[in-house]
Amino acid sequence: METDLFEKLRMELRRGSLILAVLVQLRSEHYGYTLRKALATHGLDIDEGTLYPLLRRLETQGLLTSQWREEDKRNKRFYRLAAEGQPILEQLLVEWRALDAALTSIDVASPATPNP
């Protein structure tokens, strides 16, 4: 029960962060598999069932561009941050840092106390 609740809250917490991480990582070009590997290297695991639909959604929203190209004798779809996505990413990063700072400040001001 407690684990289920934690998992649900963790998923909610991750949802917005994943978009940000994908946009940041796609400042350099990647196709799905290498993007997933690159994110995992930095400690952010994401399953392909979440990643590929997310990439398509971000492309539809104009934040990413994609291109089919042959590499290693196979057609791959390469993604990168679109020019229109750049300023939005910067704004989102500002927002993220402000949120992180606010949360840290709140946590410091109200430290966790053990149950009586």
Place this chain on the structure above:
Amino acid sequence: MDLIERYLQAVKGYLPAGQQDDIAAELKDSLLSQVEGREAELGRTMTADECAALLKQSGHPMLVASRYLPQQYLISPGMYPFWWASMRIMLLVVALVYGLLAVFSMYAAGRSFQVLIQSLIQSTNGFLGTALFYAAVVTLVFWLFERNQVRFGFLDCWNPAKLAPVAPKQSSISRGESLFELIFGVLFVLWWLGAISFAAQFSHHGKPVTFAMSSAWAPYWWPILALGVGEIGLAIANLISPYWRWNRLLVRILFNVVSIGIAYQLFSEETLIVVADAAIDTGRSAGAEVWLNKMMHGLLVILSLVWLFEILGDVRRLFRASERT
């Protein structure tokens, strides 16, 4: 690799035609890249079982395809409360209509138990069929709202000052109770007006006895009709706004005081019910009439006590309301 092709074919089956090839091509590359990665780790070719395990880990084809579809729900969480409220109103109306129809069918069935059961089954079937149909219609309408991003104007144009004042729990009125009062009130008024009639018969010493109201009720015909109509109005008001307000409490106290007054007047009459059956002999007829009138006098006492308790409860609610203000 045959498994991957079969998997992709299954995924494509759940995708819109225009996107099938594009999504499948990307998925194929992802799966093949994973196979290559795994084979590089193992230093050998993957077996069919290992490949099946990888596909299973990717998810059921329907689930994988569903993640690419634009809308993942019929009614969104934001729209759900309005959908549920509409469903409840619809069910209430259908239940009311079929409840009345059931009563009419029961009346029409007369004394035949078989016909009575048949009419009850028919009414229940009718209710279930109609409720299911309208549930589908309501859901379809809300699905269209959802798809077209319809916004309800009243969500933006509302006035907090017009919200109902804070009411304690004792002031709330059960909607089920109000619904019952409404159905009963409508049936009573229809019967009082003569629009419907019930079998005024009972068995006395094995013979059917027909009875009717005596002339003692005549002076009270209009006041009782007015009370019946008033009770219907009160039940409708309670159904719409299920909280006791001082004005409605005063109206109910008035209704109950008048009801007790009429009951008191009627109680003083010796004959309220007359047996109108020439088929049984005079002695038995007189015995049946006495028995019926005793029952009616008893019923008037019980009803008066119920009304009296309601008056006391309402007066207490009024005092509490005045203390709060």
